[in-house]
Amino acid sequence: MANERTLVLCKPDAVQRGHVGHIISRFESRGFKIAGMKMLQVDEALAARHYQEHVEKPFYPMLRDFITSSPVIALAIEGDHAVDVVRAMMGTTNPQAAAPGTIRGDLGINFTKNLVHGSDSPASAQRELVLFFDEGELYDYEMTIKDWL
Numbered sequence: 001m002a003n004e005r006t007l008v009l010c011k012p013d014a015v016q017r018g019h020v021g022h023i024i025s026r027f028e029s030r031g032f033k034i035a036g037m038k039m040l041q042v043d044e045a046l047a048a049r050h051y052q053e054h055v056e057k058p059f060y061p062m063l064r065d066f067i068t069s070s071p072v073i074a075l076a077i078e079g080d081h082a083v084d085v086v087r088a089m090m091g092t093t094n095p096q097a098a099a100p101g102t103i104r105g106d107l108g109i110n111f112t113k114n115l116v117h118g119s120d121s122p123a124s125a126q127r128e129l130v131l132f133f134d135e136g137e138l139y140d141y142e143m144t145i146k147d148w149l
Protein backbone atom coordinates (compact mmCIF):
# COMPACT_ATOMS: atom_id res chain seq x y z
CA MET A 1 0.00 0.00 0.00
CA ALA A 2 1.48 3.31 -1.11
CA ASN A 3 -0.36 5.79 1.07
CA GLU A 4 -0.06 9.25 -0.49
CA ARG A 5 -1.44 12.73 -0.08
CA THR A 6 -2.22 14.88 -3.09
CA LEU A 7 -3.46 18.43 -3.58
CA VAL A 8 -6.86 18.85 -5.21
CA LEU A 9 -8.30 22.25 -6.05
CA CYS A 10 -11.92 22.78 -6.90
CA LYS A 11 -11.26 25.67 -9.25
CA PRO A 12 -13.32 28.89 -9.41
CA ASP A 13 -15.69 27.46 -12.04
CA ALA A 14 -16.48 24.47 -9.81
CA VAL A 15 -17.34 26.80 -6.92
CA GLN A 16 -19.37 29.18 -9.09
CA ARG A 17 -21.26 26.35 -10.80
CA GLY A 18 -22.08 24.60 -7.52
CA HIS A 19 -20.14 21.41 -8.23
CA VAL A 20 -17.94 21.41 -5.11
CA GLY A 21 -20.11 19.00 -3.13
CA HIS A 22 -20.39 16.64 -6.06
CA ILE A 23 -16.64 16.65 -6.69
CA ILE A 24 -15.76 16.06 -3.02
CA SER A 25 -18.36 13.31 -2.89
CA ARG A 26 -16.62 11.45 -5.72
CA PHE A 27 -13.37 11.34 -3.75
CA GLU A 28 -15.14 10.30 -0.56
CA SER A 29 -17.07 7.58 -2.39
CA ARG A 30 -13.86 6.22 -3.91
CA GLY A 31 -12.57 5.69 -0.37
CA PHE A 32 -10.17 8.58 -0.01
CA LYS A 33 -9.63 10.39 3.25
CA ILE A 34 -9.91 14.17 3.43
CA ALA A 35 -6.77 15.18 5.34
CA GLY A 36 -7.37 18.92 4.90
CA MET A 37 -9.87 21.30 3.34
CA LYS A 38 -10.15 25.08 3.06
CA MET A 39 -11.58 27.89 0.94
CA LEU A 40 -9.21 30.59 -0.20
CA GLN A 41 -8.77 33.22 -2.85
CA VAL A 42 -5.62 32.55 -4.89
CA ASP A 43 -3.63 35.74 -5.50
CA GLU A 44 -1.17 36.34 -8.34
CA ALA A 45 1.84 35.40 -6.21
CA LEU A 46 0.35 32.06 -5.17
CA ALA A 47 -0.79 31.39 -8.76
CA ALA A 48 2.77 31.91 -10.02
CA ARG A 49 4.24 29.60 -7.36
CA HIS A 50 1.63 26.92 -7.81
CA TYR A 51 1.86 27.01 -11.63
CA GLN A 52 5.63 27.65 -11.74
CA GLU A 53 6.14 25.30 -14.71
CA HIS A 54 3.55 27.25 -16.76
CA VAL A 55 4.37 30.91 -16.05
CA GLU A 56 6.23 31.37 -19.35
CA LYS A 57 3.59 29.61 -21.45
CA PRO A 58 1.23 31.49 -23.79
CA PHE A 59 -1.85 30.33 -21.92
CA TYR A 60 -0.53 31.47 -18.51
CA PRO A 61 -2.18 34.95 -18.44
CA MET A 62 -5.54 33.31 -19.10
CA LEU A 63 -4.87 30.63 -16.47
CA ARG A 64 -3.72 33.24 -13.90
CA ASP A 65 -6.78 35.45 -14.49
CA PHE A 66 -9.04 32.43 -14.15
CA ILE A 67 -7.52 30.89 -11.02
CA THR A 68 -7.51 34.27 -9.22
CA SER A 69 -11.02 35.25 -10.36
CA SER A 70 -13.03 33.74 -7.48
CA PRO A 71 -12.36 31.52 -4.44
CA VAL A 72 -11.24 27.92 -4.70
CA ILE A 73 -11.61 24.94 -2.38
CA ALA A 74 -8.30 23.25 -1.58
CA LEU A 75 -8.30 19.63 -0.46
CA ALA A 76 -5.57 17.33 0.76
CA ILE A 77 -6.76 13.95 -0.45
CA GLU A 78 -5.14 10.88 1.09
CA GLY A 79 -5.15 7.20 0.19
CA ASP A 80 -3.51 4.37 -1.71
CA HIS A 81 -1.78 5.78 -4.80
CA ALA A 82 -3.82 8.96 -4.35
CA VAL A 83 -1.77 10.99 -6.84
CA ASP A 84 -2.41 8.77 -9.86
CA VAL A 85 -5.92 7.67 -8.90
CA VAL A 86 -7.07 11.28 -8.43
CA ARG A 87 -5.55 12.26 -11.80
CA ALA A 88 -7.42 9.38 -13.44
CA MET A 89 -10.66 10.47 -11.79
CA MET A 90 -10.14 14.03 -13.11
CA GLY A 91 -9.67 13.06 -16.75
CA THR A 92 -7.41 14.66 -19.34
CA THR A 93 -6.58 18.37 -19.13
CA ASN A 94 -8.83 19.33 -22.04
CA PRO A 95 -12.37 18.38 -20.96
CA GLN A 96 -13.40 17.96 -24.60
CA ALA A 97 -11.10 14.93 -24.77
CA ALA A 98 -11.76 13.68 -21.25
CA ALA A 99 -13.48 10.32 -20.92
CA PRO A 100 -17.07 10.22 -19.72
CA GLY A 101 -17.06 9.10 -16.10
CA THR A 102 -14.25 11.46 -15.22
CA ILE A 103 -14.89 14.79 -13.48
CA ARG A 104 -13.78 16.83 -16.47
CA GLY A 105 -15.43 14.45 -18.94
CA ASP A 106 -18.76 14.67 -17.13
CA LEU A 107 -18.79 18.35 -16.13
CA GLY A 108 -16.49 20.36 -18.40
CA ILE A 109 -16.12 21.64 -21.96
CA ASN A 110 -13.60 24.52 -21.67
CA PHE A 111 -9.81 23.94 -21.73
CA THR A 112 -9.02 26.48 -19.01
CA LYS A 113 -12.20 26.13 -16.94
CA ASN A 114 -11.66 22.44 -16.30
CA LEU A 115 -13.02 22.37 -12.73
CA VAL A 116 -10.22 20.64 -10.84
CA HIS A 117 -6.50 20.55 -10.21
CA GLY A 118 -4.64 17.46 -9.04
CA SER A 119 -0.92 17.15 -8.38
CA ASP A 120 0.85 15.27 -11.18
CA SER A 121 3.45 13.37 -9.09
CA PRO A 122 4.27 12.68 -5.43
CA ALA A 123 7.01 15.34 -5.64
CA SER A 124 4.55 17.91 -7.04
CA ALA A 125 2.06 16.95 -4.33
CA GLN A 126 4.61 17.63 -1.58
CA ARG A 127 5.58 20.97 -3.13
CA GLU A 128 1.97 22.08 -3.71
CA LEU A 129 0.47 20.94 -0.40
CA VAL A 130 2.74 23.28 1.58
CA LEU A 131 1.69 26.20 -0.65
CA PHE A 132 -1.95 25.72 0.34
CA PHE A 133 -1.81 24.22 3.86
CA ASP A 134 0.09 25.29 6.95
CA GLU A 135 1.35 22.72 9.40
CA GLY A 136 -1.60 22.02 11.68
CA GLU A 137 -4.15 22.35 8.86
CA LEU A 138 -3.56 18.76 7.76
CA TYR A 139 -5.05 16.05 9.96
CA ASP A 140 -3.85 12.57 10.81
CA TYR A 141 -6.86 10.62 11.96
CA GLU A 142 -8.04 7.07 11.59
CA MET A 143 -10.93 6.30 9.26
CA THR A 144 -12.68 3.42 10.93
CA ILE A 145 -13.92 2.06 7.58
CA LYS A 146 -10.37 1.70 6.28
CA ASP A 147 -10.32 -2.10 6.60
CA TRP A 148 -13.39 -2.29 4.33
CA LEU A 149 -11.83 -0.40 1.44
Ligand code: IDP
Nearest residue numbers: 054059063092093111112113114116117118120
Ligand atom coordinates in the same frame (compact mmCIF):
# COMPACT_ATOMS: atom_id res chain seq x y z
P1 IDP B 1 -3.43 19.64 -15.54
O1 IDP B 1 -4.33 20.59 -14.76
O2 IDP B 1 -4.23 18.55 -16.19
O3 IDP B 1 -2.26 19.14 -14.75
P2 IDP B 1 -1.54 21.41 -16.89
O4 IDP B 1 -0.86 21.09 -18.18
O5 IDP B 1 -0.71 21.31 -15.64
O6 IDP B 1 -2.84 20.49 -16.76
O7 IDP B 1 -2.13 22.88 -17.02
C1 IDP B 1 -2.59 23.59 -15.91
C2 IDP B 1 -3.91 24.22 -16.22
O8 IDP B 1 -3.72 25.23 -17.21
C3 IDP B 1 -4.95 23.28 -16.85
O9 IDP B 1 -5.65 22.53 -15.89
C4 IDP B 1 -5.85 24.27 -17.57
O10 IDP B 1 -6.71 24.93 -16.65
C5 IDP B 1 -4.83 25.29 -18.09
N1 IDP B 1 -4.33 24.93 -19.43
C6 IDP B 1 -3.36 24.06 -19.75
N2 IDP B 1 -3.10 24.02 -21.04
C7 IDP B 1 -3.93 24.93 -21.61
C8 IDP B 1 -4.13 25.35 -22.96
O11 IDP B 1 -3.48 24.90 -23.91
N3 IDP B 1 -5.11 26.28 -23.15
C9 IDP B 1 -5.82 26.82 -22.13
N4 IDP B 1 -5.66 26.44 -20.83
C10 IDP B 1 -4.72 25.51 -20.58
Ligand code: MG
Nearest residue numbers: 117118119120
Ligand atom coordinates in the same frame (compact mmCIF):
# COMPACT_ATOMS: atom_id res chain seq x y z
MG1 MG C 1 -0.64 20.16 -13.96
